[in-house]
Amino acid sequence: MDLLSTLRIALRALARNKMRSTLTMLGIIIGVGAVIAMVGIGQGADQTVQRQIANLGSNMLFVSSGSMNRGGLNLGWGATKTLVRADVAAIVRECHAVAAAAPGTQTSAQVVYENDNWGTRITGTTPEYFEIRTWPFQSGAGFTEDDVTNAANVAAIGETVRKNLFSTTEAVGKTIRIGNLPFKVVGVLVAKGQSPAMNEDQDDTIIVPLTTLQKKITGQPWLRFIMVSAKSRSGSYAAQQQIQALLRDRHRIRQEQPDDFTVRNLADLADLASEASKVMTGLLASIAGVSLLVGGIGIMNIMLVSVTERTREIGVRMAIGATEGDVQRQFLIEAVVMSLIGGALGIAVGVGASLLIASTAGWPILVSASAIAGAAVVAMAIGIFFGYYPAQKAARLDPIEALRYE
C-alpha cells in the first residue's frame, strides 16, 4: 500500500477516537512542550550570562595585585604593593596578544551634590579604561590623557550615581564634592547593570583620573588592578601567559615563589558559566524528557488497545491481500502520526509557554531552531519506538483467528 493511503487511513482511525487520540497525544504534547521550554530557559540563561560577561569588556583580562594562592580567592586583592603604572606600559609594549591596558585603583567615598549625598566606589584610571570595558557615555565624555597628566578634578559618573545625585537635572558640567574636593562632572556613562562576576552594581561608581585619586585622595602610588583587553578572544589565553611571565620577571619573582598578582581571564569565566548552564539545561531537559517517555508509553498502550479492538479489521485486510508488512506499516504510521501531531502541538505549547514565562517572570528565554528540530525528531523516534511493538503484534496475527475474533 502506498504511503499516502496509509497516512489517510491512519488519520481517519485517529479522527474516529478524537478524545482518546487527544488524551494520548497529551503526554507527548506536555513532554515536548516541557523540553522546549526547559531548553529555552537554559539557553536563555546561558546567553544572558555570556552577554553580561561580554558586557564587562571586550576580551578582557583582569590583573589584580595579590595572589590567589595566598588566602584564597579575593582576599589578596590589593594586599601587595608591587603593581605599578610602569607595569601597564610594559604590558602594552611587550605582550603581543594585548591590545590595550588601563591601570586602576579604588576607594570608597561619600559624594555630595547640593543637598544630596551618596556613598559610592571611586575608581582612578586612564581613558583606555572606557575602551577596554566598551563603556560609552550617555552624555558628555570621558576625561583625557591630559587630565591624567595634570591630575585634574574631573569625574565620569555611573547611572546609579547620577540617579541618586541629580535625578532629573543635567549632570554634565555640574560640580560634585568627593570628600572635600570639588570635581567637575564631564560625562555620564550608560547603564551596564549588575556585574555577573563580582555581583555588584557596575553603575554605582565614579571614575576619575588615576593620578587625581592617587595623589589627592588615597595618597598611595600602588595599583589595585590592571584591566587588559586581548586582541582577540582566542588570544586571551596567550595574553594571560605573556602577562604572567612579564610581571613575574618585572617583579623579580623566583621560580619557586608564587605570583604576587593574579591574572583572571573573562574567557575562562565565560566558559565556566556556559559549562554550568549546559549542566543546568541538561538537567532540566532530562526531567522534561521523563514526561516524553511517559507520553511514549501512553501511545504504546493506546496502540495495543487499538490493535485488539481492530483485530477483525486486521483479519479482513489480511484476507483480501494485506501483507504483514502492510499491517505493520499501518499501525506504525498511526503511532508516528500521533506522536508527530503531539510533537507539533508540543512545540507550539513549548514556544507559547516560553513566551509566557519570558513576559511574566521576565526570564530571558531562547527557543532555538535546533531545539524545535530536535523535538520533532524525538517525537518521531518515540512514535517509531513505542509503535513498533503494537504494530508487530498486529502484523503477527493469524488471519483466520483475527477474522473469528469477537
Added chain:
Amino acid sequence: MSAQPTNSLQAAEPAEEVKREEVVIQVQELHKTYDLGETQVHALRGVTLEIRRGEFVAIMGASGSGKSTFMNILGCLDKPSSGRYLLEGTDVSSLEKKQLAGIRNRKIGFVFQGFNLLARTTALENTELPTLYSRVDKIERRRRAVEALKMVGLGDRTGHFPSQLSGGQQQRVAIARALVNRPSILLADEPTGNLDSRTSVEVMEIFQSLNDKGLTIILVTHEHDISQFAKRSIVFRDGKIKRDEIIPNPARAAEVLKTMPSVEE
C-alpha cells in the same frame, strides 16, 4: 422453493467448457490437524479434489465436518498439515507469506458469512480496499470499485456506510469487494447464512451471472435449496468428501425470484 427448469442453451454451454477448461484447483490427500495440547482435532482427513475453470461448486455437510477449514486452505489463509494444493498449477505450500498475500489479493475473492465490512467506511471505500494492496493507481481504483458495485446492483449506494445498508446489501458490497481485483476464483463460506430466503436467492443470482461470465465459484452452504443453484455439489463428512456429483439441471436464481413474493407484499 421450487427449482425452475433451466433453459437448455445455458445448461449445454458450461458442460462443454468443463471438458476443455484447465484445472484451477487441485488438492491431493489434504489433511489438517489442530493440536490442542492433550487432544488433536482432525478437521480434514484426506481430501482429494479437482476443480476446473468456470465451475460452480456447492460444498455441503454437517457442522464441524471441515468445510470452513477446507475453504481457508483453498483461500491461502491457512496451510494444510499434509497433502498438496496446486492453485493454477502452482504448489502453494512452496510460497512465502508475502506471495500468499498476493494470491489472496489478486487471484481469490473471499465472501464471508458475517460480511466483514469495515464499519464507518463507505460502500465504495470498502469495495476499494483490495486495490489498496495491489499496484493500481487511484483513478483506476475508483473506476473498478464503482464498476464492481454496479455489477452487484449497488451503483446508487456508493456513499452509504454499512450501518445504512440492509444485510443483503452489505453482502453485495462484500461480493463487490471480492470482485474488485478481478480474481479467477470466488470463495464464499456460507454467504447466505445471515440472510432471509429471498435475499439469499438474490445473492445466488449474482453468483450465477458471475459464473456465466466464467468465474469459478466455490460456495459453502447448509441449505439444500441454495446448493441447487450450483453446477456441482460436494458433501463433506468427518473431514472427508462423502459425495461429489454434478447437479444435472441447476436452478436459475433469476427465474426463482420471479416466483417468490417480494418483501413488500
